[in-house]
Amino acid sequence: MSAPSSVEQASAAATTPASRSWTLRLRQSIERHLPMDHLLPDRQPYYVGSWVYVFGVITIAALAWVIVSGVVLSFMGPQWWHDSRVGRFFNSLHFWSVQLFFIFMVLHLWGQYFMAGWRHGRAATWMIGVVIFGVSVLPAFTGYLSQQNFDAQFIALNAKDAMNGAGAGAFFDVLNFGQMYGLHVMLLPIGVTFLVVVHLVMVRTRGVVKPIDAEGGTRS
Amino acid sequence: MDTPAQYFHWGFILISVPNLIVIGGMVVLFAIALIAPFPHGSEGDDVSTK
Numbered sequence: 280m281s282a283p284s285s286v287e288q289a290s291a292a293a294t295t296p297a298s299r300s301w302t303l304r305l306r307q308s309i310e311r312h313l314p315m316d317h318l319l320p321d322r323q324p325y326y327v328g329s330w331v332y333v334f335g336v337i338t339i340a341a342l343a344w345v346i347v348s349g350v351v352l353s354f355m356g357p358q359w360w361h362d363s364r365v366g367r368f369f370n371s372l373h374f375w376s377v378q379l380f381f382i383f384m385v386l387h388l389w390g391q392y393f394m395a396g397w398r399h400g401r402a403a404t405w406m407i408g409v410v411i412f413g414v415s416v417l418p419a420f421t422g423y424l425s426q427q428n429f430d431a432q433f434i435a436l437n438a439k440d441a442m443n444g445a446g447a448g449a450f451f452d453v454l455n456f457g458q459m460y461g462l463h464v465m466l467l468p469i470g471v472t473f474l475v476v477v478h479l480v481m482v483r484t485r486g487v488v489k490p491i492d493a494e495g496g497t498r499s
Numbered sequence: 500m501d502t503p504a505q506y507f508h509w510g511f512i513l514i515s516v517p518n519l520i521v522i523g524g525m526v527v528l529f530a531i532a533l534i535a536p537f538p539h540g541s542e543g544d545d546v547s548t549k
Contacts, residue, residue, distance in 0.1 A: 328539050330532035382521070386529055 318483050326490050331394075334387040335482075341380035342475060346468060348373040353464045357427040377419060384412060396488050404481040411474045418471060421463035424453055435459075 298304060351369050352360050360366040388408070390396075397405035423434050435453045442448040452458055504515040514522075 328537045330535055330537055331529075334532070382525060386525060386532075389529055390532075 313484055327487050331390040334383050334390055338380060338383040338387050341376050341383060344376040345380055348376060398488055401485055401488055407474060407478045411478060415471055418463055418467035421459045424459040425463045
């Protein structure tokens with residue numbers, strides 16, 4: 280009798296009630312909590328047909344532009360984004376994408392607040408959104424400090440007193456360009472992007488919250 | 500660009516005019532989003548929940 284193939288072994292493991300394989304348990308958990316028809320739906324409840332629901336999408340689009348333009352700026356450096364016409368264009372693209380990111384994030388927040396978007400088990404989704412809003416201030420602040428112009432110097436020189444007054448100056452030195460730039464281009468964007476992905480997956484898992492006076496619906 | 504922004508002062512409210520314009524624009528945009536009709540596709544909506 281021949282030895283069972285890997286496919287047969289996997290099939291046998293899948294039928295085991297409590298498998299010891301963590302990859303199998305993880306896969307089953309993903310399939311249970313995040314089926315593909317939730318992750319990439321082709322139909323939406325009728326109440327999603329409102330411009331209010333577009334604010335979140337525009338926020339993500341703005342974040343994508345922030346990241347793309349930021350990658351270009353980090354490759355080329357401050358000399359380029361100050362002295363060349365294309366550099367100044369990408370500098371402006373980065374700046375105005377951030378403005379749109381914050382404007383539409385706040386509009387998205389207003390929309391979710393007035394429709395009580397935390398209902399029916401969506402409290403964690405709401406709270407992660409709140410955390411994203413708070414955390415996003417840090418890359419915006421370190422971005423202003425990383426401009427390498429008089430504006431950045433003015434902000435840094437004034438902010439240092441607040442940081443020292445708060446006791447944070449020892450490990451968060453706003454006069455240290457390398458530290459601010461490193462946080463701005465590496466740690467904080469990864470943090471914001473990770474939180475946005477988690478937020479998005481949670482929205483897709485639960486679906487869009489029903490309007491307060493809606494009867495029925497595809498998902499609760 | 501090099502001159503300080505003008506400020507709107509009403510009671511305890513003190514805000515620069517540029518910031519006031521941005522916030523006013525956001526409120527207007529939010530109101531338009533609530534009122535403006537959204538184009539419904541023929542296949543994209545879940546009609547079962549109507």
